[in-house]
Amino acid sequence: MAKVVVIGAGFAGQTAALYLGSALGKQHDITVINKYDVFGYTPSWVWVGVGQMNPEKTTFKLKPVYDKFHINFLQGTATAIYTDDQYVLVERSDGGGEEKAAYDYLLIATGAKLNFAGTPGLGPRDGYTSSICSLPHAIDTRDRLFETIARMEKGERQKIVVGTGHPDATCQGAAFEYITNIHKLLEKRGLRDKADLLWLSNERALGDFGVRGLHIKKKGQVMTSDNFIRSVFDLYDIDWQVQKGVREVEPGKIYWEDYEGAEGETDFDFTMLIPQFLGPGFTYYDKDGNDITSKMANKGGFVLVDAIYGLDWDTLAETPEAWPAVYQNRTYKNIFAAGIAFAPPGSISRPHVNPNGLSITAAPPRTGMISGIIGRITALNIIDLIKRGRMTHAERMSEMAAACIASMGDSLWDGSAATIVIYPVVPDPRTYPNEQGRDMFVTDMEMGLAGAWMKRMIHSTFMHKLQGRIGWKFVPE
């Protein structure tokens, strides 16, 4: 009987757990370790943050799902991994102290560690900014936004700044959704003229989103995501600044450096800034108790897998096979990492270092769809290894499609969303020798009410799928 441990029950870990449970649950020992007893549907936290969705609608209890799939659930925080002795050290959430979870195969799917400390003054707890990157944060942000709205109702003009709070931040898509949803909310309340909205981001250009932007063909003309987002901001009267790396936040003031190395500041009354994302930050030990973390994870704590690391960006941009295919650690072949937890070989967007030596680069996103796909692949390979002794599944981000629906108002009557389909996520200039290295036939982007319907539909279908309900396998990640 094989022991499989999955750390993290997010998009990657939950998808993997369902595949593992359905294929192995009855004969083998599958355990999921997660900090909380619920799954959290992150994309809808944008709506929680503007008070348009009840937080409970974005979660479900994990244990009943796992019971159905013959999966053990251990609620706690994994802190260390003993790679030779093959166990994970877990701090139980019930106060029961530390526990060892033994494994033959380990999947690390812990998502992002939110590094608020990376930018002094950032974050809702020790800083002066809001966040929608966790459910408690989104609830707190909603409350702060409504305080801001209350001030507008009294006639005060308010400045709202949304974007990235670290020079190397990612997840610009979520911030974009948040600012457009605020616009729609204020419009609905007749308060839009009381607010100045500003987009402040580390992207090279608008619409970069950490994927080097998009080019699409519409009626024979090429349109870029830069133009597309400009026209949205123009329509919504949202000011924007890009190429800004936020260095510090003080009450009412954001300090940044730009691409040229100039320093500047931006005032705010309310701000939601995405922090830098880091990897799980485990300590890894070998059989002699030596700390081997630097061999298992990169400086950001992301788990090293079968990527080609260390290429300069221009070479990486020409080498799609540098992106990992099976997400397996090269030293410990029974350790895999999926979703945000794996270490990418570099950024998709061209990096920039300003004259002061500050890197201002949109880090590569690993969205829900991408994380789900990687979760499936790693699970199927672990199943393969247990049943057949060899892996048969592989998919690089340079071979992977992703769909992203950026909500711009949640209403099913007059809401809107930008539906973005991108293939492949990481450009492959050899297969697609055009300007963007992508399939122009598949890559697409459009805006309209249909997108708002899509976003709702995807919320429901994913909540259905990830609870392992009937037909779950037919809903593609």
Add this chain to the structure above:
Amino acid sequence: MTMKISEKEQKYMNNKIIQFWRFIVLNLKILKAVDHSKRS
């Protein structure tokens, strides 16, 4: 270059019948993208 979203385009983006059609098309587009993905 900023392309303005015209009044006509805004109406198109919120026309329920057209958008129902776009909803179907978008679903097909996403399925097409999934199909193009390696999924091995």
